[in-house]
Amino acid sequence: MAFSRTKKGTRSLFAFVGEVGDTARTLWWNFFDWLAQVEWRKLAVIALVALMLSAPFRLGESVAMFIVFSVGLKVLAGGKRRAEGEARVAEQQAGTETLERRLVEAQMAALQAQVEPHFLFNTLALIGQLIETDPPQAAKIHAHLIDYLRATLPQMRAKGNGTLGRQIELSRAYLAIMQARMRERLAVSIDVPPDLLSASFPPMMLQTLIENAIKHGLEPKVEGGRIDIRASASSTAAGNVLQIEVQDDGVGFDVHAGDGLGLTNIRERLRLLYGSRAQLIIEAPLDGGARAIIRMPFAPDIFAGSKL
């Protein structure tokens, strides 16, 4: 690479010499690493064998020289090289640990993504009103609120929330409450094939997308609108992909309003959990509103069929 700026005529020659140099250097360092790490006993055996093999060719003297040189090198520099190697391994480990720590941090942030006070107070006010006018409906909304809080409050969040089915249930509870409040201003459709319900799916991601759709898309729209939630699985060259889509026909994007912590948190968690195999895609549909899509690797549940 360093030779690419020399004049044209000599370039190929230089490149060739450079390549030979590179190869020799790599081989040398490989040998050096091996020498630094090999056990003394093994080195002694190899030296003996080399001496015996070289004797018929009258090379004994140069081989002996090389052995002395190797031993000297191992004594002088081996320790340092070995330490370097160990440091490298430790560094890699530290890198993994950093990654794990970041994942934990991102999950903590998601856990802290608390219940919005606005939502809570308005819902409680609604229940208070329904207790007088429509007690059965009040009981229903009350139950939905408990479901929602159980899944949302960090202290209450139980294990086993990490399936798509559980996340859909939570979203249904939330949407039922919002429908009771917004009445005809909110229409909802959820289309998730039953065999995807057992798919693993990180908590609070779907919820964040739905809350965004309502808060930024539908609540500000005078006549309200609809929200569509769809899930599908497909197999691609890169493996099976689970796709979750949340679309609304609300007021659409304000290109000057930031994307908020919710989306950033989803993006970060997806990257930490699945690397480049997962994506959060935001789109502006032609007929208005907003569409958010999460794509992630999907391991089909091979026992799902037998349960049906």
Next chain:
Amino acid sequence: MKTPTAIIADDEEPMRQLLRARLHEAWPQLQVVAEAANGVEAIALTGLHQPDIVFLDIRMPGLSGIEAARMLFNRCHIVFVTAYDQYAIEAFEQGALDYLLKPAGGERLKTTCERLQARLGKSPDNIERQLTQLLAHTAQRKPQEYLKWIQAQVGTSLRMISTREVLFFRADEKYTRVQTLEGEVLIRKTLKELEDELDPKEFWRIHRSTLVRVDAIAEVKRDLRGRQMVRVRNSEEELEVSRGNTHLFQQM
């Protein structure tokens, strides 16, 4: 004396019903003549019915309660209604504005009603100054008018790319290349247009053809020819800093 009249404005119907029922208990003579589902309706209905009092929810689509109040305050008495708005509540207290907390009821509603009854004959307070302050505050809380989403045609769909995802922008003849972690897309906006619209604290112009996201910069180094080169996180590419812009990295 004529029957006192009122309008209730709230985007959530159950809340309107609740307030109507509670008002009926606390002040049976008060006649709720209309209900509005948003700020615009509240203004129209006020014009139509000329009520003595308007109960305004703060968060409503179209026009917020505070915006609506600014157009109505000299025509009728205003009572704000909110479930939770810490800042607004403090401002109401300071500005001596009437407000109710949802779900309205009990002693608090009774007190408010008594206060309103006492003031019915008089003309409404001039609360313009308080309202202007409140509005200025809500406007201030709005994010600055910098571009936060990049629109890009990807296949048949219009992709919205958050500026937080962008590593750098590069001029590419008539187009601009948008580099994200996931890849690159081309957009029609020129680099100059982008530079004018983006937050200068978020993106730096380091070269005639390059805008780089400041917190994506991993390191700045010199190459063999002494040029400053910026390396961006999670990207192989090195971006040249033109001589005119080296001051950006002087302390490094």
